[in-house]
Amino acid sequence: MAGKIAIVGAGPSGCYVAQAFLKADPGLEVDLIDALPVPFGLVRYGVAADHQGTKGVMRQFARIFERQGARFFGNVHIGRDVTLKALREAYDAVVLAAGLCEDRRLSIPGGDLPGVHGAAALTRALHEHPQAGALPALGPHPLILGNGNVAIDLLRLLCKTSEELNGTDLGPGPSAWLAGNAFEAITIVGRSPAARAKFDPVMIRELGKLGNVSIKVEGAGRSEEPEEQKRLEALAAIDGHGSGPLKVTFRFELRPLSVEGKDRVAGLRVEGPNGEETVRASSVLTAIGFDSNGDLDRATLLDEAGEREAGKLADGLFAAGWFRRGPRGTIPDSRTEAQATAAAILEEMAPDPARAGPAIFHKLENVVDYAGWQRIDAAELARSTPERCRQKLPSTGELLRAATQQDIDQ
């Protein structure tokens, strides 16, 4: 079939959808469009810099372009550079795989005091997302609020020594920031009991390899349920780990009431099984979920969706990944879902050869194609050092320059 499909967002969900389409029918025209000059979304900018193995899926995604014939249109923001309406007219099917990039707000008194930072914003800055803000000063006692894998990723990165960051792709700026932080203590606070925390036990075990910390786990409690016991066993295994100067304390079952402090964070008021208390904090880092930034009017699209569960928003318009299901699920979940989504779309798609397809991008400036990304990739790999497997180009300007230049200045 010669259908034309546009996928908005070249993160893991978009890439897996493209892969599934082209596997089902190599004759399809599949175009991946991303607001950034580079593909791969959270695999590049979310998955922790010290989890390079997980980033290995980028090799698979590269093949979608290099062997399966998908096309990349980077630096094209749908809704700004091209309207969704125009895109839908130009393609037989449009799949929105634009993710959710905003931190869910901490809606308690003091939740917007200086010193409260979201994990999405922080991890973007750590991983040199071109639209990230500067890395903020966190003071000697950061408090991490949240118990998902993202919270644990953040904790681990904050605790690592320079040596422990060897082999990552953490940039010079973020590396210097981490090294200069001199934290004395980090408290990680969860709302649920430890048994029902969202993190994977392996993520906890991994903390048992940190050299600079001494870890204490308080109030983990018990459980008879096997899955919950795995979590508690992992916590028990790291309780008491290490004798390093950086004190890490896990606290559970604490409901945040307010962020304390006059003109910046001084503590977090919480309510727990033993009543109320204030936990000392020089900054509060929230890892309590992600939300839409309002882009593409997601809320309205989902509200008006015909078959929301199946990811169908309207005729010829579909959703995938975090954009579709909210900020839940891992890269493997995205893959499983993508295969079902692609199959369902192919089932009902009726290609119209008159559609314009990628011609609608021709008049745009600075569109980065896949060859442009390959030049960026090569430039970043050329900057690698014995300690760093890659050095990302940190700004849109540098990325665009590398995309168009054959030889980038070193």
Next chain:
Amino acid sequence: MKICVLYGTETGNAEMLAEDIQSALEDDHDVTCRNLADTDPAALDGETFHVVVCSTYGDGDLPASAQPFADRLEDGAHDLSGVRFAIFGLGDAEYDETFTQGSEKLAAKFKARGATQIGARLTHDASGDDLPEDIALPWITDILANMSVEQEEG
């Protein structure tokens, strides 16, 4: 020879490697490639040589796509004697104690049902510098070469 490449995966790396193995072998052999999720242990036969590629998740557990196969293997009274297989493991050395245990466990399950393992289980480390196909293609080529020598001698 009839070869069936079976893969157990979560993020698709094992599937990609399985397809690479299929492409590398299909000029000289009759090769199919299949997800373990869609494979019935009862359908494994002695005429086909099975090449298994399997990753690792959780705490040294099987990846999701291999789990239903392993459960079926466990539950049914399957006799795999006569079935020959080779197995390649994907993993990440960052998970040191459980490195590539998924493939190790799967190999044990095959053998517990009487299947014969051919060649050694080699592995790929996602945190290392090697590409999986650079390890797996010479591995399977060697195994097949040895098998044909043995057949001629046998």
